[in-house]
Amino acid sequence: MLVITRKKGESILIGSDIEITVVKLDDGSVKLAIDAPKSVTVLRKELYKEVQEENKSAVILNLDMLKSIKK
Template sequence: MLVIGRDVGEVVTIGENIRIKVMAVEGGVVRFGISAPREVVVHRSEIYKRIKEQELERSSSS
């Protein structure tokens, strides 16, 4: 895992076309924006996990 310190307004670039910008840091909470092409799916980890569980349920019920 790569750990990077960034200040508000600074950006981390992943590959050619994914950018993560630190928008705010308040009380231990970091808010960031993600800019990526439409074909790149972006989810919070808990949402991604829920989607995968639902896909597994659908595939095992068919």
């Protein structure tokens, strides 16, 4: 993991086409602006995990349904 210190208004680049800028610093939180191509999906990690769990649940449910139909 790379740890970088940035101040308000400073940015980091990921590759040549994704820029993350520190917009605001508040009590214990940071507001970031992300400039990325539309083809790049940007999600908060907790939302990403939630989607993964929903997908796993859907697969299990579908497998159970298929097993019951096969009987």
